[in-house]
Amino acid sequence: MTGLLPEGFDDRLPPLADVAARIERGVLDVARGYGYEQVDPPLAEFEDELSARLKAGGAHGAVRFVDPVSQRNLAIRPDITAQVGRIAATRMGHHPRPLRLSYVGPVLKLRGSDLNPARAMRQLGIELIGLDSVAAAREVVSVAVEALTQAGIAGVSVDFTLPDLVPTLAENWPHARLTELREALDAKDAGRVAAIDASYLPLIEAAGPFDAAIARLRAHDTGGALAGRIDGLERIAAALPAGTQLTLDPTERHGFEYQSWFGFSIFAAGALREIGRGGSYVILHADGHEEPAVGMSLFLDPVLGTLARTPERRRLFLPVGTDREDGARLRREGWVTVAALEATDTPEAQLCTHVWLGGRAELAGA
Numbered sequence: 001m002t003g004l005l006p007e008g009f010d011d012r013l014p015p016l017a018d019v020a021a022r023i024e025r026g027v028l029d030v031a032r033g034y035g036y037e038q039v040d041p042p043l044a045e046f047e048d049e050l051s052a053r054l055k056a057g058g059a060h061g062a063v064r065f066v067d068p069v070s071q072r073n074l075a076i077r078p079d080i081t082a083q084v085g086r087i088a089a090t091r092m093g094h095h096p097r098p099l100r101l102s103y104v105g106p107v108l109k110l111r112g113s114d115l116n117p118a119r120a121m122r123q124l125g126i127e128l129i130g131l132d133s134v135a136a137a138r139e140v141v142s143v144a145v146e147a148l149t150q151a152g153i154a155g156v157s158v159d160f161t162l163p164d165l166v167p168t169l170a171e172n173w174p175h176a177r178l179t180e181l182r183e184a185l186d187a188k189d190a191g192r193v194a195a196i197d198a199s200y201l202p203l204i205e206a207a208g209p210f211d212a213a214i215a216r217l218r219a220h221d222t223g224g225a226l227a228g229r230i231d232g233l234e235r236i237a238a239a240l241p242a243g244t245q246l247t248l249d250p251t252e253r254h255g256f257e258y259q260s261w262f263g264f265s266i267f268a269a270g271a272l273r274e275i276g277r278g279g280s281y282v283i284l285h286a287d288g289h290e291e292p293a294v295g296m297s298l299f300l301d302p303v304l305g306t307l308a309r310t311p312e313r314r315r316l317f318l319p320v321g322t323d324r325e326d327g328a329r330l331r332r333e334g335w336v337t338v339a340a341l342e343a344t345d346t347p348e349a350q351l352c353t354h355v356w357l358g359g360r361a362e363l364a365g366a
């Protein structure tokens with residue numbers, strides 16, 4: 001219904017909201033099994049704290065307002081990773097490293113994008129703080145793939161990227177020339193890239209299925225920043241279950257505002273957009289020291305529609321007068337029971353598949 005909610009905002013209704021909650025629980029449970037403990041930061045906080053924590057931004061795209069109580073600028077979180085960075089750098093600064101944390105909750109973005117108009121959404125994820133090594137990245141990507149698969153998401157695939165590769169290789173370039181190169185790479189415009197510096201052409205040619213892309217990159221490898229990253233990606237990919245579809249787009253930077261050497265997007269069968277993103281990044285401490293981290297965030301909306309088409313909705317209608325003990329026992333056995341509160345209520349009105357009749361669960365309408 002237009003006008004009921006602002007553009008980019010949406011209600012999750014039944015059965016989608018239940019499906020989503022179940023997947024969220026499933027993912028967080030798998031993460032907990034790997035030692036990731038949940039933090040639950042508030043919806044909004046001081047803007048300066050939020051933007052100070054991630055090197056290369058953390059309050060980017062936040063809705064801001066002046067708090068009438070503190071008279072300070074607050075930001076509604078656009079990304080819980082920045083809040084986890086704040087917690088890791090302050091209240092859990094003394095905690096032994098690496099620190100493994102997970103989170104789930106709503107986030108709000110000032111603007112949607114052409115590709116994804118959503119502004120209000122739920123984000124869940126894990127962050128591993130203290131390391132951005134290949135071993136740390138391997139763990140984060142494998143936990144993401146395992147957790148999504150166990151939560152019932154089919155066809156999970158991963159697209160790797162190297163967010164800071166181009167700025168690292170072109171470290172001494174004037175800003176304007178680097179911007180031009182990055183725009184040409186974004187547009188995958190081989191002609192323009194060749195005109196700027198043909199040695200960057202292999203980065204466009206290397207986009208595609210992982211093994212072939214790595215082989216092509218290796219063929220052009222001149223040592224240095226690229227060589228280390230190729231090795232790292234291969235070791236990360238090798239940790240994923242056989243059959244996981246993998247691709248590489250070494251210059252993709254859309255959505256990777258603060259990630260450093262390593263980034264990845266997660267896709268699922270039938271979902272039109274990515275359902276997750278992650279990578280390595282740097283947390284800034286108040287004393288100026290920089291701490292590496294790796295993490296990933298999931299946004300499940302694009303995949304919910306594909307799952308909820310076949311929800312198993314078994315609901316047992318309990319007519320007025322059903323014994324309370326019977327109801328309690330049936331729920332313990334796993335039934336969803338819906339009690340009639342008035343004699344005129346019907347199984348159909350309550351979307352029940354079964355009815356409790358004569359001490360048995362009968363098919364409704366039979």
Ligand SMILES: N[C@@H](Cc1c[nH]c[nH+]1)C(=O)O
Nearest residue numbers: 081277278279295296297
């Ligand atoms: N929070 C990032 C993904 C991420 C988590 N940790 C590192 N990167 C995002 O939503 O795009």
